[in-house]
Amino acid sequence: MKTTAELATAQADFWNGKGGQMWLAAYDRIQKSLAGYSESVLAAAAAQPGEKVLDVGCGTGTTTGRLAAAVGPKGHVLGVDISEALIGVARGQKLVNATFAVSDATTYPFEAASFDLVFSRFGVMFFADPVVAFENLRRAMKPSGRLVFVCWRTPQENPWGSVPMRAAAPHLPPMERPGPEDPGQYAFGDRARVERILKAAGFGVPTFARLDEMNFMGKDVPEVIDNLGRFGPLARLFGEATPEQVAKARQAIAEALAPHAAADGVKLPGACWLVSAAQH
Numbered sequence: 001m002k003t004t005a006e007l008a009t010a011q012a013d014f015w016n017g018k019g020g021q022m023w024l025a026a027y028d029r030i031q032k033s034l035a036g037y038s039e040s041v042l043a044a045a046a047a048q049p050g051e052k053v054l055d056v057g058c059g060t061g062t063t064t065g066r067l068a069a070a071v072g073p074k075g076h077v078l079g080v081d082i083s084e085a086l087i088g089v090a091r092g093q094k095l096v097n098a099t100f101a102v103s104d105a106t107t108y109p110f111e112a113a114s115f116d117l118v119f120s121r122f123g124v125m126f127f128a129d130p131v132v133a134f135e136n137l138r139r140a141m142k143p144s145g146r147l148v149f150v151c152w153r154t155p156q157e158n159p160w161g162s163v164p165m166r167a168a169a170p171h172l173p174p175m176e177r178p179g180p181e182d183p184g185q186y187a188f189g190d191r192a193r194v195e196r197i198l199k200a201a202g203f204g205v206p207t208f209a210r211l212d213e214m215n216f217m218g219k220d221v222p223e224v225i226d227n228l229g230r231f232g233p234l235a236r237l238f239g240e241a242t243p244e245q246v247a248k249a250r251q252a253i254a255e256a257l258a259p260h261a262a263a264d265g266v267k268l269p270g271a272c273w274l275v276s277a278a279q280h
């Protein structure tokens with residue numbers, strides 16, 4: 001089992017290295033497939049003119065830009081992300097009422113009780129020690145503040161991820177399976193775990209809403225397979241496999257995806273939690 005420090009280092013290395021590069025290479029498609037969840041979490045967060053907002057794990061700053069527009073010239077958004085490369089892209093937007101910091105949100109010295117809204121789109125599942133991280137975020141929130149984030153539910157509820165993986169896995173080298181408490185894409189799938197983390201971090205009882213969408217994965221099956229090779233667990237496995245293994249895996253994925261292809265692209269069901277919580 002990895003220590004907390006090892007888990008944190010692995011995440012920082014991933015998002016500053018291959019993970020960040022792959023995220024950027026696949027970003028247009030990712031942005032399109034996240035659009036529905038994105039609108040739902042931004043609507044639930046309802047950033048208001050003049051508010052001070054924290055965008056946690058802001059990546060390239062797409063949601064930071066939307067939040068900055070909502071809070072207007074009297075408000076301010078701070079985007080924090082562990083990846084230098086992704087923050088570089090975020091800074092390129094030259095937002096006048098937003099600033100960015102490259103840091104682990106677990107340890108960043110936020111001004112205490114300063115944010116009206118702590119927000120995240122898929123940026124809070126990668127903390128090595130989630131309780132310590134959420135304690136830090138809670139301390140940064142005003143007593144009247146709100147926490148609003150979106151995260152994936154379990155792999156079983158997300159066929160867009162599990163269908164290609166199940167098809168490809170028998171042909172590829174074995175994947176290192178994350179432990180149930182390890183950081184990762186599905187680390188917040190278990191609602192009871194998220195409740196435990198937020199309670200231990202001092203938040204009030206959170207509310208959970210189910211967001212169920214059809215995830216756009218690409219315009220046709222070959223494009224989806226290329227996309228899967230760009231970002232995500234399959235991209236990592238393809239990198240470790242022989243060309244023969246990759247060819248067999250691609251064929252198996254093509255067969256599994258064929259029933260999901262239509263004129264408007266390949267879509268499979270996705271499932272998220274929209275989580276909201278107050279200080280107490």
Ligand SMILES: C[S@@+](CC[C@H](N)C(=O)[O-])C[C@H]1O[C@@H](n2cnc3c(N)ncnc32)[C@H](O)[C@@H]1O
Nearest residue numbers: 015057058059081082083104105121122123126
């Ligand atoms: C799935 S991406 C989401 C990015 C962005 N929120 C979006 O929706 O486009 C997860 C992001 O969390 C960031 N991240 C991971 N661990 C972090 C940490 N401990 N502190 C701050 N950011 C972190 C990654 O660098 C990455 O940009």
